[in-house]
Amino acid sequence: MTEATQFTSTADVKHWLENQTSPILSPVHAQAKRLRDDMNLAIEAVGDVSQMLLDNSSREIERRNMKVYNRARALNKISHLFLDRLKKLNAPEEISYDTLSRYAQEIQKIYIVIDIDIKNWFPRISPFFIMDRRKFLAIYDRSKQAYSTLNDFVTKEYIKTKTLEEAFQLITELQNVQQQLATLGEEKEKIKEERTPIEKEIAGLEQKIFELKNGGPIDKLSAVNAEIEVLTSELKNSIRHLQKPFIKMAALATSGGGGGVTPDELSKVNQYLEKPFDALIAEKTGYPMLKEILEKLEGLLAEDKLKLKSDKARKAEQSINEILKQDSLAKLQIRCMEMATTKEQLLSSPLMEEVTQNLSACQAQVDQLKARKTSIETHEAVKENAYREAADKINNLKRTIEKDIYSSIEEKIQIL
Numbered sequence: 001m002t003e004a005t006q007f008t009s010t011a012d013v014k015h016w017l018e019n020q021t022s023p024i025l026s027p028v029h030a031q032a033k034r035l036r037d038d039m040n041l042a043i044e045a046v047g048d049v050s051q052m053l054l055d056n057s058s059r060e061i062e063r064r065n066m067k068v069y070n071r072a073r074a075l076n077k078i079s080h081l082f083l084d085r086l087k088k089l090n091a092p093e094e095i096s097y098d099t100l101s102r103y104a105q106e107i108q109k110i111y112i113v114i115d116i117d118i119k120n121w122f123p124r125i126s127p128f129f130i131m132d133r134r135k136f137l138a139i140y141d142r143s144k145q146a147y148s149t150l151n152d153f154v155t156k157e158y159i160k161t162k163t164l165e166e167a168f169q170l171i172t173e174l175q176n177v178q179q180q181l182a183t184l185g186e187e188k189e190k191i192k193e194e195r196t197p198i199e200k201e202i203a204g205l206e207q208k209i210f211e212l213k214n215g216g217p218i219d220k221l222s223a224v225n226a227e228i229e230v231l232t233s234e235l236k237n238s239i240r241h242l243q244k245p246f247i248k249m250a251a252l253a254t255s256g257g258g259g260g261v262t263p264d265e266l267s268k269v270n271q272y273l274e275k276p277f278d279a280l281i282a283e284k285t286g287y288p289m290l291k292e293i294l295e296k297l298e299g300l301l302a303e304d305k306l307k308l309k310s311d312k313a314r315k316a317e318q319s320i321n322e323i324l325k326q327d328s329l330a331k332l333q334i335r336c337m338e339m340a341t342t343k344e345q346l347l348s349s350p351l352m353e354e355v356t357q358n359l360s361a362c363q364a365q366v367d368q369l370k371a372r373k374t375s376i377e378t379h380e381a382v383k384e385n386a387y388r389e390a391a392d393k394i395n396n397l398k399r400t401i402e403k404d405i406y407s408s409i410e411e412k413i414q415i416l
Contacts, residue, residue: 004402004412010178013401013415014171020409021164028161032095035150039107040091042143047086049139053079056132071125075132078121085110096169097154097162104151111144167404174397174415181390184383191380198373205366212359217352224343231336232277238329239276241315242297246273248306249297265293280333281340287333294320 007013053075060072089106092099118140122133212218250269253261261269268289271279283289298320300306301313308316322328346352398415405413 004414006414006416008416010171010175010415013413014168014175016413017167017171017405020411024409025161025164028158029095031153032100032158035146035153036091036095036100036103039103039143039146039150042139042146043086043089043107045139046136046143047083049136050079050082050086053129053132053136054083056129060128068128071128074121075125075129078117081117082114085113097158097165100150100158101154104147104154107147108151111147114140161408163404164408167401167408170397170401170404174394174401177390177393177397181387181394184387184390188380188383188387191376191383195373195376195380198369198376202366202369202373205362205369209359209362209366212355212362217346217349217355218359221343221346221352224339224346228277228336228339228343231332231339235276235280235329235332235336238332239272239319239323241312241319242294243273244312245297245301245306245308245316248308249293249300252300252305260296261293265289265296269293277336277340280329281336283333285333286327287329290329291324294324298324 005016007016057072057076057079060068061076089103089110092103118137122137125133213222246269249261250266250273253266253269268279271282272290280287280290298317301308301317301320304313306313401415402413405411
């Protein structure tokens with residue numbers, strides 16, 4: 001089995017193929033150019049004789065000879081049409097199967113219409129302009145013969161080399177796409193060079209933010225907030241059996257059901273339900289308002305005005321007794337107030353203000369840099385997609401060229 005000839009350069013493939021196919025393509029191209037030129041001359045001759053019809057008919061129209069007048073106008077009109085249609089024919093400068101085939105198809109379309117016009121109009125012009133019409137028909141028939149020769153060549157001879165020509169066209173396209181791939185590669189590197197320092201700057205700022213958050217006043221504030229959460233959970237647990245009674249007590253006071261609960265006390269009850277930590281630290285030492293509320297709650301429970309289940313009422317009375325008689329929340333209040341004071345001191349300290357400002361400035365820079373990075377990455381993704389598409393196209397073109405060459409001249413090649 002014959003091994004494939006390998007090529008690393010597209011230029012080398014093109015040069016090799018030119019040498020291999022020159023004996024095949026050169027005679028075909030030479031004949032194609034000759035037939036194109038013959039066709040052009042034939043069309044020019046039809047244009048000249050059409051102009052002769054136009055001129056002669058115009059002179060007869062000017063003479064106002066009524067016998068000839070209507071026929072002259074008809075000939076004038078049809079010769080105008082001939083000239084307008086012929087002007088639309090543009091012979092290809094660069095010869096290839098595709099350009100010459102399209103040219104032959106354009107001629108065919110126009111000549112079909114001219115044939116119809118001749119069949120419909122020339123009998124109406126008879127018997128006048130007989131010599132002019134014969135001259136036109138003779139030249140037009142010669143041009144149709146030139147077209148027939150051209151069309152036969154294109155459809156029977158030139159088409160045999162179509163695949164070879166396509167191979168050359170694909171090689172040119174391959175060279176262009178390879179250049180495009182190289183340009184895209186350079187652009188990708190430039191984008192990467194733009195992205196890398198931004199990523200380093202973001203990393204540096206994020207490290208600075210981490211250090212600001214995990215050292216100094218912010219770290220202490222986080223520890224205080226964590227302790228406040230622990231104290232809040234402990235406080236909620238201590239008064240958990242008062243939740244339902246407080247809700248019923250508030251509902252009773254809101255609806256005017258008695259109990260002697262003042263508006264301030266009602267507000268404090270709601271605060272203990274929603275934000276018990278804030279409610280406790282807002283109290284004076286010994287939480288006197290809570291105790292007043294609990295004393296009134298105790299009376300409501302004794303009178304069964306809250307309509308609680310016996311188990312819930314018993315647990316509520318036990319919690320009231322622990323708070324009123326045993327001062328069970330005293331130590332918890334002290335700890336809560338210490339944490340609240342520490343938090344306030346941290347938040348109001350000059351150092352915290354400085355750190356907060358630094359954090360905000362660093363975060364603003366990070367946000368701006370990330371926005372720039374996102375924009376760059378979007379541009380990079382577009383280039384990356386274009387690069388992959390170009391690489392895929394190059395592989396497809398290589399394989400297609402290899403197949404076309406083998407099908408045309410039975411030579412196996414491999415473009416690396």
